[in-house]
Amino acid sequence: MSKRVAVLDGVKIGLEIHCQLTALKTKLFCSCSSDYRDKEPNELVCPTCFGIPGTLPLLNERAVEYALRIAIALGCEVPQRTSFYRKNYFYPDLPKNFQISQYDKAGGVAIASAGSVRLEEKRVRVRRLQLEEDPGKLTYEGTIDKSPYSLVDYNRAGIALVEIVTEPDFESAREAKTFLEKLRAIVEGLGVSDGELEGAMRCDANVSVKGGARVEIKNISSFKEVEKALNYEILRQSTFSGTEGGAEAETRHWDERRSITISLRTKEGEQDYRYFPEPDLPTLELSPEFLRRVREEMPEVSEVKAERYQGEFGLTPQMAKEVARDAKVADFFEEVVSKGAKASDAANWITGEFREEVRTAAASGDGRLKAGDLVELLKMLESKEATRGQAKEIFRGMMTTGKGLAELGKSTRTGVVLDESSITGLVEQVLRESDAVEKAKSDPKAFNYLVGQVLRLEPKADAKLVAKTLARKIKR
Numbered sequence: 438m439s440k441r442v443a444v445l446d447g448v449k450i451g452l453e454i455h456c457q458l459t460a461l462k463t464k465l466f467c468s469c470s471s472d473y474r475d476k477e478p479n480e481l482v483c484p485t486c487f488g489i490p491g492t493l494p495l496l497n498e499r500a501v502e503y504a505l506r507i508a509i510a511l512g513c514e515v516p517q518r519t520s521f522y523r524k525n526y527f528y529p530d531l532p533k534n535f536q537i538s539q540y541d542k543a544g545g546v547a548i549a550s551a552g553s554v555r556l557e558e559k560r561v562r563v564r565r566l567q568l569e570e571d572p573g574k575l576t577y578e579g580t581i582d583k584s585p586y587s588l589v590d591y592n593r594a595g596i597a598l599v600e601i602v603t604e605p606d607f608e609s610a611r612e613a614k615t616f617l618e619k620l621r622a623i624v625e626g627l628g629v630s631d632g633e634l635e636g637a638m639r640c641d642a643n644v645s646v647k648g649g650a651r652v653e654i655k656n657i658s659s660f661k662e663v664e665k666a667l668n669y670e671i672l673r674q675s676t677f678s679g680t681e682g683g684a685e686a687e688t689r690h691w692d693e694r695r696s697i698t699i700s701l702r703t704k705e706g707e708q709d710y711r712y713f714p715e716p717d718l719p720t721l722e723l724s725p726e727f728l729r730r731v732r733e734e735m736p737e738v739s740e741v742k743a744e745r746y747q748g749e750f751g752l753t754p755q756m757a758k759e760v761a762r763d764a765k766v767a768d769f770f771e772e773v774v775s776k777g778a779k780a781s782d783a784a785n786w787i788t789g790e791f792r793e794e795v796r797t798a799a800a801s802g803d804g805r806l807k808a809g810d811l812v813e814l815l816k817m818l819e820s821k822e823a824t825r826g827q828a829k830e831i832f833r834g835m836m837t838t839g840k841g842l843a844e845l846g847k848s849t850r851t852g853v854v855l856d857e858s859s860i861t862g863l864v865e866q867v868l869r870e871s872d873a874v875e876k877a878k879s880d881p882k883a884f885n886y887l888v889g890q891v892l893r894l895e896p897k898a899d900a901k902l903v904a905k906t907l908a909r910k911i912k913r
């Protein structure tokens with residue numbers, strides 16, 4: 438069924454992701470610990486958490502840095518100044534009756550806007566990113582629509598959240614899920630959030646089918662559930678399309694246990710929230726120096742790097758992903774390219790047959806991989822100074838012996854360095870020492886292994902000549 442639903446026409450989905458900055462030690466506006474999981478309810482709270490008169494919020498600087506890391510990784514525009522707004526609503530999960538959030542209208546400026554994430558062949562636009570505090574956690578007896586009461590735990594109230602709002606660019610539940618997985622990999626790679634933690638990444642979704650009303654699904658707890666909830670909602674709404682009135686604009690709740698969405702309330706309009714500037718927090722200046730420091734300190738995530746390789750070097754998505762996967766290998770690749778190699782050639786070479794060896798050698802950092810030498814080697818290949826086989830032999834030699842191209846490549850560049858008699862000597866030595874000689878008479882693998890053994894003894898030897906001599910010696 439889900440396959441049929443997934444290809445339904447006219448589906449528009451937008452996502453609102455709430456991502457806790459779990460790498461922070463404290464909450465967004467006070468010094469309460471943010472390590473609230475597995476704690477007794479209402480243990481990590483203070484007067485600021487509750488907004489008691491006489492208290493003032495104090496912005497966590499690191500939270501701003503982390504939010505900006507996400508903004509930069511998503512290619513967002515960052516304004517010179519940003520400010521906080523009060524979003525007023527009366528609900529038991531908010532001890533203050535308002536949430537300190539951001540607003541992008543009426544003079545408000547969110548911390549970032551207009552980013553995008555590449556998803557296969559398309560770009561998903563990120564409308565805005567804002568910094569806000571998490572509400573408390575409500576627990577219901579039974580199901581949300583039937584529960585006689587709710588329990589509230591304010592340990593989570595005030596935890597730093599980054600809200601990421603996308604444009605309605607998804608056309609299927611599967612696409613939305615793929616995006617969320619990528620986003621999670623990005624925030625984890627940036628070292629700002631651990632998406633594995635329960636409730637660290639939560640998602641609301643807007644769904645409309647064939648131009649019908651927008652229905653919001655609230656607080657979907659996991660990415661697996663997102664796909665299920667969206668597919669359910671697409672099917673539900675498509676049964677309305679064409680009928681008079683269509684689906685109603687409303688907020689619905691995903692009931693995980695029953696795998697259905699249920700109506701919660703008609704959707705609030707923005708006027709219901711009575712947004713106004715937070716009087717207790719000054720406008721935040723995002724100076725170029727501050728942004729520079731954030732940029733310098735942030736790790737480049739492999740997902741983001743892969744995108745850059747596609748754009749900057751024209752690698753295919755698959756190839757870019759492969760090169761970017763391992764940071765050390767990616768560094769080596771970039772060095773090779775910066776020294777003049779063609780990016781696609783370098784990428785092919787690094788991720789091909791030698792993938793494992795390159796990874797190990799790059800990780801060891803012992804200088805066995807020499808970017809300049811690989812550049813030369815690729816040039817030799819292009820100019821046909823060396824055959825593919827010879828180039829491979831040389832490259833293998835570099836990684837096993839640590840010798841450079843100048844030493845290893847001499848035989849190819851100048852013809853035979855060693856005369857036939859000295860090669861015969863080496864071949865005989867290997868034949869004496871190896872127990873694979875019998876096998877080599879019939880098995881090409883064993884034969885090549887022996888050739889390799891000779892080259893190990895003398896990497897300058899011409900591989901072809903070694904093979905010829907060896908074949909003669911064992912009468913293959």
Ligand SMILES: [Zn+2]
Binds near residue numbers: 469486
């Ligand atoms: Zn507090």
